[in-house]
Amino acid sequence: SRDARRVLEEFEEQLRRDGYAFDSGVIVPITAAARLADARSIAAGFDAKHIHDQIQRIEASIDTDPALAIGTAKELVESCFKTILSERGVEFGKGDDLPQLGKKVLKELKLLPDDVPDAAKGADTIRRMLSNMATIVQGLGELRSLYGTGHGKEGRAKGLSPRHARLAVGSASTLVTFIFQTHLETTAS
Numbered sequence: 001s002r003d004a005r006r007v008l009e010e011f012e013e014q015l016r017r018d019g020y021a022f023d024s025g026v027i028v029p030i031t032a033a034a035r036l037a038d039a040r041s042i043a044a045g046f047d048a049k050h051i052h053d054q055i056q057r058i059e060a061s062i063d064t065d066p067a068l069a070i071g072t073a074k075e076l077v078e079s080c081f082k083t084i085l086s087e088r089g090v091e092f093g094k095g096d097d098l099p100q101l102g103k104k105v106l107k108e109l110k111l112l113p114d115d116v117p118d119a120a121k122g123a124d125t126i127r128r129m130l131s132n133m134a135t136i137v138q139g140l141g142e143l144r145s146l147y148g149t150g151h152g153k154e155g156r157a158k159g160l161s162p163r164h165a166r167l168a169v170g171s172a173s174t175l176v177t178f179i180f181q182t183h184l185e186t187t188a189s
Helices: 002-017 037-045 049-061 066-087 098-108 123-147 162-188
Strands: 020-023 026-029
Touching: 002 020, 037 162, 049 066, 066 098, 066 123, 066 162, 098 123, 123 162
Parallel strands: none
Antiparallel strands: 020 026
């Protein structure tokens, strides 16, 4: 019927505005905005304008300036760490790099592999995944140093493509969302 078709068109338009599409009965992300939706809502919850600005910068640059998206993804994680450490009263130095900040946050949130009791179901798998979070932090820092913004490059240096930026942004977004949600859950308990 016409009414049903109109409702479906309006629904699809609303999805498009939020970075999604309805394809063969499945809602799928179509833009970087969709990948950052969880991180954006968390930034709003913290009233963290700087983090919100970083997310907007990533969204605007992922396809047009992958180096900026990669550099900003690293900055997003760094801002997340500093925000949590500040809220929890954990000191950090101005010179602390991303891995140092990450270690402090993971320790504070009890997300280190050693924090998982042997009796926990899937303890080895959980430990391995927690260890991989530290690897993501390290990798984002290294990727930004090699290809992102923030360091001068030789004039003929080649950068990475938008697909590489999507990998960095997706990793950063997932990490930030998990870390912030853990912070909120452990603060509430």
